[in-house]
Amino acid sequence: MHTTEDLDELMTCRLDHHRRQVESAVIVIFGASGDLTSRKLIPALYQLYAAGQMPPDFRVIGFARREKTDASWRAELREAMDRFSRTGPVDETAFAGFAERIHYCQGDLADPLAYQRLSERIGGMPVPELRHNRLFYLATQPSQFGLIADQLHRANLLERDPAEGWHRLVVEKPFGRDLASARDLNHELTLHAHEHQVYRIDHYLGKETVQNILMFRFSNAIFERLWHRDAVDHVQVTVSEKLGVGGRGGYYEEAGALRDMMQNHLLQVLALIAMEPPVALDAEPIRDEKVKLLSSVRRPTPDQVSRQTVRGQYTAGTVAGQPIPDYRSEDKVAPSSDTETFVALKLFIDNWRWSGVPFYLRTGKALPVSASEVRVQFKQPPNVLFAAQCGPRLDANSLTLRLQPNEGITLHFNGKIPGTGIGLRPVRMHFSYDSEFGAYTPEAYERLLLDALSGDATLFIRRDEVEQAWEIVDAIRAGWDDQPMPPDSFYPAGSWGPEPAHEMLARTGHAWREPQTLR
Numbered sequence: 001m002h003t004t005e006d007l008d009e010l011m012t013c014r015l016d017h018h019r020r021q022v023e024s025a026v027i028v029i030f031g032a033s034g035d036l037t038s039r040k041l042i043p044a045l046y047q048l049y050a051a052g053q054m055p056p057d058f059r060v061i062g063f064a065r066r067e068k069t070d071a072s073w074r075a076e077l078r079e080a081m082d083r084f085s086r087t088g089p090v091d092e093t094a095f096a097g098f099a100e101r102i103h104y105c106q107g108d109l110a111d112p113l114a115y116q117r118l119s120e121r122i123g124g125m126p127v128p129e130l131r132h133n134r135l136f137y138l139a140t141q142p143s144q145f146g147l148i149a150d151q152l153h154r155a156n157l158l159e160r161d162p163a164e165g166w167h168r169l170v171v172e173k174p175f176g177r178d179l180a181s182a183r184d185l186n187h188e189l190t191l192h193a194h195e196h197q198v199y200r201i202d203h204y205l206g207k208e209t210v211q212n213i214l215m216f217r218f219s220n221a222i223f224e225r226l227w228h229r230d231a232v233d234h235v236q237v238t239v240s241e242k243l244g245v246g247g248r249g250g251y252y253e254e255a256g257a258l259r260d261m262m263q264n265h266l267l268q269v270l271a272l273i274a275m276e277p278p279v280a281l282d283a284e285p286i287r288d289e290k291v292k293l294l295s296s297v298r299r300p301t302p303d304q305v306s307r308q309t310v311r312g313q314y315t316a317g318t319v320a321g322q323p324i325p326d327y328r329s330e331d332k333v334a335p336s337s338d339t340e341t342f343v344a345l346k347l348f349i350d351n352w353r354w355s356g357v358p359f360y361l362r363t364g365k366a367l368p369v370s371a372s373e374v375r376v377q378f379k380q381p382p383n384v385l386f387a388a389q390c391g392p393r394l395d396a397n398s399l400t401l402r403l404q405p406n407e408g409i410t411l412h413f414n415g416k417i418p419g420t421g422i423g424l425r426p427v428r429m430h431f432s433y434d435s436e437f438g439a440y441t442p443e444a445y446e447r448l449l450l451d452a453l454s455g456d457a458t459l460f461i462r463r464d465e466v467e468q469a470w471e472i473v474d475a476i477r478a479g480w481d482d483q484p485m486p487p488d489s490f491y492p493a494g495s496w497g498p499e500p501a502h503e504m505l506a507r508t509g510h511a512w513r514e515p516q517t518l519r
């Protein structure tokens with residue numbers, strides 16, 4: 001007789017056997033003095049090292065303008081680890097081993113001599129793999145990407161078809177600010193590298209639960225059968241954040257919620273939720289399907305933009321007891337700024353599966369909770385049996401994929417209220433990652449760095465995906481751009497966004513569902 005645990009073990013299927021091996025390599029971080037390096041990249045690399053997941057040999061070289069030595073940079077990073085370590089206090093022995101592999105190369109991004117020094121450092125590495133396998137992580141302003149790729153090429157550090165080893169570029173968002181600039185950027189990046197050498201990061205794809213969307217959809221027969229216009233009434237995607245823009249006002253003024261969150265994170269989640277099954281679980285087939293899906297998203301006309309999109313901007317308010325100032329009075333924000341800190345969209349996907357099904361997407365800053373979730377709302381049951389007792393409508397079934405925090409999946413259905421009478425109320429069946437698998441979920445950057453080192457591009461964005469997403473966003477901006485933010489766009493911090501976002505759904509009898517608080 002097998003116990004339930006035995007059976008779970010027997011039925012466990014690991015899919016990563018075909019994952020390529022993580023080879024020894026040198027990782028060069030451009031923009032090494034920046035926030036991303038100390039907050040995300042170094043803690044992720046350290047964590048991988050401490051967990052024994054880094055390749056047999058590796059080196060990290062930080063490249064930036066400020067004068068530093070290897071020793072002073074290591075000390076600085078050690079200090080930063082106290083603030084940003086994900087797993088509590090740093091293990092000093094492990095960090096010492098990690099720090100020995102960290103170096104610093106001072107230089108200006110435009111100075112060929114600096115790349116010469118970098119080349120000498122790489123050339124002097126003790127093991128051939130460290131000299132030949134190169135991961136260049138561009139954590140700089142996108143306006144510098146082209147320059148860095150060009151300089152690396154001139155210094156013979158970046159080649160399209162290296163005689164030995166591999167050369168890869170990892171780039172951070174934003175990939176442009178519209179379709180035209182994204183195309184220019186893609187062109188610059190691929191002047192000296194093949195597309196398959198470019199790894200565009202969207203950290204949402206590194207999140208465990210976002211990856212689970214595909215596993216959930218395509219390894220369970222019951223739900224995928226319902227994943228269709230015949231059974232689904234509409235889909236809601238909410239990515240809400242409690243914080244305002246804080247110290248990022250300068251960047252945010254240029255971006256706004258549509259570019260900062262919708263163009264990348266939410267459209268990626270939409271693609272995973274709605275795409276067709278890929279022919280294989282590999283990078284190209286999966287990305288092919290995402291591109292197909294994004295290209296089927298209807299580009300709204302300016303007239304549709306006015307009815308199917310809502311932008312908002314927060315005013316002073318309180319979130320979880322903390323005061324948040326007016327967006328327009330945040331640091332580096334123009335006093336009459338029209339930048340949106342909230343956006344809600346009603347999108348349609350013009351393909352066979354989803355024709356006529358609305359997809360509602362919303363994201364915003366200074367909202368009541370920080371949570372990301374997808375809710376698939378199924379069609380109303382025919383109300384023939386319960387009308388007298390339950391009124392005209394029963395709550396329809398829905399399935400919620402909670403992406404963060406308290407990751408999990410909940411099925412909502414109606415159940416009888418115990419007792420002698422006949423009464424129904426919505427009840428929930430809940431799966432929690434935490435209780436099923438324990439608390440550990442790797443940070444997105446850990447997974448993504450490891451994938452880039454092993455040459456697995458599945459969780460990175462391909463050029464055509466970026467361009468499709470910009471086409472959607474550009475169509476929306478075209479409908480907004482010549483008009484100032486409407487007076488009813490303002491929402492007090494701590495509320496669920498401006499009124500028109502609710503009205504947009506109410507027009508078709510729908511309503512936003514607040515993210516769940518379940519554990």
Ligand code: BG6
Pocket residue numbers: 241260261
């Ligand atoms: C970033 C945006 O890409 O994602 C930020 O630039 C946003 O504005 C962040 O706060 C949200 O990421 P997460 O992982 O905290 O949901």
